[in-house]
Amino acid sequence: DAGVTQSPTHLIKTRGQHVTLRCSPISGHKSVSWYQQVLGQGPQFIFQYYEKEERGRGNFPDRFSARQFPNYSSELNVNALLLGDSALYLCASSLDWIVYEQYFGPGTRLTVT
Amino acid sequence: DQQVKQNSPSLSVQEGRISILNCDYTNSMFDYFLWYKKYPAEGPTFLISISSIKDKNEDGRFTVFLNKSAKHLSLHIVPSQPGDSAVYFCAATRSFYNQGGKLIFGQGTELSVKP
Numbered sequence A: 001d002a003g004v005t006q007s008p009t010h011l012i013k014t015r016g017q018h019v020t021l022r023c024s025p026i027s028g029h030k031s032v033s034w035y036q037q038v039l040g041q042g043p044q045f046i047f048q049y050y051e052k053e054e055r056g057r058g059n060f061p062d063r064f065s066a067r068q069f070p071n072y073s074s075e076l077n078v079n080a081l082l083l084g085d086s087a088l089y090l091c092a093s094s095l096d097w098i099v100y101e102q103y104f105g106p107g108t109r110l111t112v113t
Numbered sequence B: 001d002q003q004v005k006q007n008s009p010s011l012s013v014q015e016g017r018i019s020i021l022n023c024d025y026t027n028s029m030f031d032y033f034l035w036y037k038k039y040p041a042e043g044p045t046f047l048i049s050i051s052s053i054k055d056k057n058e059d060g061r062f063t064v065f066l067n068k069s070a071k072h073l074s075l076h077i078v079p080s081q082p083g084d085s086a087v088y089f090c091a092a093t094r095s096f097y098n099q100g101g102k103l104i105f106g107q108g109t110e111l112s113v114k115p
Helices: none
Strands: A004-005 A012-014 A019-024 A031-037 A044-048 A055-056 A064-068 A073-079 A087-094 A106-112 B010-015 B019-025 B032-038 B045-051 B056-059 B062-067 B072-077 B086-094 B099-105 B110-115
Touching: A004 A087, A012 A019, A019 A087, A019 A106, A031 A073, A031 B099, A044 A064, A044 A073, A044 B099, A055 B099, A073 A087, B010 B019, B019 B032, B019 B086, B019 B110, B032 B062, B045 B056, B045 B062, B045 B072, B072 B086
Parallel strands: A012 A106, B010 B110
Antiparallel strands: A004 A019, A019 A073, A031 A044, A031 A087, A044 A055, A064 A073, A087 A106, B019 B072, B032 B045, B032 B086, B056 B062, B062 B072, B086 B099, B086 B110
16 A cells, blocks of 8 residues: 655745745545654644544744645645744555644655745 | 654664654644555655544554653664664654645655664
């Protein structure tokens, strides 16, 4: 079975631009979470979605938004990019929102110049 | 406010010996803990977890110990193999408070297993 997939793999954007990152969960998984990992740190929670509804939100500004589609795939959107948004963005899926073991994709490396 | 801390950025161990990775947490409401392994250019891979109602969980070469009074957990790898060389993250969550989807990660410990 395919694992969590994310696209694109790498992305370079300019300050002030907007970016959309995509994630497809493991087949049968209904919950998707997004994390940001900067160099030298552990992943930091951004959002969790389950059945198209937001179930949790981390300490990130409103420039960050996400949504989940009927097929359980998800998009993370970031507006008005800042240099500090440069990071690895990880998507994780789990069977449902109360299952704690999350399975991560390879991530999207975003560079903001 | 770093609620989950891994105070050792790196650890070097000889092949065949035991690797012990440590993790401390400050939030007494955490009730479920996980360990992940991460290779470069890959996402974290789930290794093993433990609920706060237990103090030990084993899976093959991997054992996690939880000391709730000390707010400390550790991952033991026996015997260590060169393929275990990776960055290891511990994570915690407050499942009882319906926050199972929000994992709080430590900073990671880079394990190097030398042949």
